[in-house]
Amino acid sequence: MPLPFLTADRAFDTQADDVALPFDNRDQWRRPYRPGPWRVGAAALLLLLASFVLIAAVITAFAGALSGAGVCFLLGGVVIAAALRLLRMGVWVSGNGLRRVAFFSTSTIPWRRTAQLRTVQQPVRWLGMPRTVQGQALVVARQGEPLTLLTDHNADFLSRPEAFDRAADTVEAWGAEYRTG
Known part of the structure; x- marks a missing residue:
């Protein structure tokens, strides 16, 4: 089963230097990069945890405690949904604007409301934790x-x-x- 939200379009990696926007259908939302190893690893660990929870749900159901099995199935579903949302997080672009997908929210900014996109040196959060380090950010x-x-x-x-x-x-x-077009 293909998971289109997991991989970026291959054209972003293989595009020529003179073609920045290699797509005919620019109204489709695309992530211009692949998810990093930290994000994929965390999602894989969540899916591993979900498999154990679902196995526990099946064992609990065979033991006859259907309410406990239901709770385990529900918990497994929540963990799977969290892993999929974690993989979907990031910045997406289309002809309509920018979309920033966070874990609990999604915000879309139309291109006409953006004044400037630039890379700056500033303190940034390390892996989303409160600790900050000096780094680059696209603002x-x-x-x-x-x-x-x-x-x-x-x-x-x-x-x-x-x-x-x-x-x-x-x-x-x-x-x-x-922005200009």
């Missing part, structure tokens, strides 16, 4: 306060600076194309 200047889209120390780009640079350049290219 969108919009009406109101600036919004940090990507950092080089999040779960997708930790220890992968070239992947961060490629993703930031791609998002900036989409912004340059649609």
Whole structure:
């Protein structure tokens, strides 16, 4: 079963330098990078935990405690949903705008409301934890306060600076194309 939210489109990795936006259907939401090893590893551990919980639910159901089995099945479903949401987190682009998918929320910013996309040096959160380190961040200047889209120390780009640079350049290219057009 293909999982389109798990992998970025291969054209982002194999595109020529002179073609920043290689797609004909630009209204489809796309993630301009692949999920990083930290994000995929955490989701894999959650799915492993979910498999144990579901096995426990089956054993509990065969033992005759149907209410306990129901709770285990529900817990397993919640853990699977959390793993899938974790894999879906990140920045998505389309001809309509930017979409920042967080664990509990999703915000969409139309291109016309973005003033500037730029990469800046600033303190960034390490793997989303409260600890901050000096790093790079892709920031969108919009009406109101600036919004940090990507950092080089999040779960997708930790220890992968070239992947961060490629993703930031791609998002900036989409912004340059649609803010002026």
